Amino acid sequence: MTDAFEVQGDFSPAQTSDFSPAETFVDTAEPVAAEPALPNGFVKLGLAAELLRAVEDLGYTQPTLVQEKVIPLALPTDDAAGKAYIDLMVSSQTGSGKTAAFLLPVLHTLIQNQAQAEARERAAFEQAVADAAAKGVAPPKKPRRKNPTDVRNFKAPSPGALVVCPTRELAQQVAHDAIELVKHCRGLRIANIVGGMPYQLQIARLQNADLVVATPGRLLDLHRSMQIKLDQVRFLVVDEADRMLDLGFSDDLAEINQLTSQRQQTMMFSATFAPRIQQLALRVMHDNGASVQKVQIDTPQEKHANIRQVLLWADNITHKRKLLDHWLRDASIDQAIVFASTQVECDGLANDLQQ
Secondary structure, three states, rough: OOOOOOOOOOEEOOOOOOOOHHHHOOOOOOOOOOOOOOOOOOOOHHOOHHHHHHHHHEEEEOHHHHHHHHHHOOHHHHHHHHEOOOEEEEOOOOOOOHHHHHHHHHHHHHHHHHHHHHHHHHHHHHHHHHHHHHHHOOOOOOOOOOOOOOOOHHOOOOOEEEEEOOOHHHHHHHHHHHHHOOOOOOOEEEOOOOOOOHHHHHHHHHHHOEEEEEEEHHHHHHOOOOOOOOOOEEEEEOOOHHHHHHHHOOOHHHHHHHHOOOOOOOEEEEEEOOHHHHHHHHHHHHOOOOOEEEOOOHHHHHHHHOOOOOOOOOHHHHHHHHHHHHHOOOOOOOOOOOOOOOHHHHHHHHHHHHH
16 A cells, blocks of 8 residues: 555555463462554544444554644634634655545534434425325335436536645545545545546546545536536635646636535645645635634654755756766765656656766
């Protein structure tokens, strides 16, 4: 598994004893009490029982630091007007467990909303039956569930939660983690929308989806073709916001912000709180970031303390290429990664180096 809930490292594995009770011997022949198991740290976070079972099935009992800090803040609180939600900006490095930090509270709220909707439907049906009995008429029948794969019954899905990721690979990984977490949840559906996949297959899988994990380009393509509606989205998560900017998705995020303006909560995750991320927050947070709460797990300096940075000035692009050629001829360098600002620059540089 990879990076996990990303997938490796999102939760802390449960501590196990090196010996089983049958292998423990003492001179006194008195029974030795086994070490008490660590309590499940996710229970105190107030998550739904279905999610706790899924987490336990995955073999994890203790939340990571980002999960411990973010999940209580992301869960709704009760106030005089009803449920209250906090917008969050979270700085957390890849591998810290951030994926579960936003998936668990979002899924918890979706489970609660689903249970409340089912209770209202049940109460309304029971009231209709009671009214029919009082009038001496035949009781109403429960409506039959329509086959969503039948084109006659097609209805553009209106998910309640949306997670936006910068790349197809990350979106697929987040969707996979979400599916693992809802395996004990009845009727909660996850859909994945990414580029490079057949449209019709994705449209079919979107039916009745409660949580959609998407890349911005394909999501907006399907919205413009009326294959998905975003006016019912209540929870928006922007994952790896810094990479979103690197890949040029700023305008797409602004459009998604407008399409989901009725949402109740926004969470944005990034490796840093750099000024450009602050500016993006103004475009993504539905209230321009007025009430956003920031959570910083670690700093870039702590994460990259073992990297030495050197700046080399170049007079022009030719000089720059000669400097690069000089460094790559160093026999002590076994491996190297060269970063460029655009795909065109990457292609041109790769061709030059190949020659």
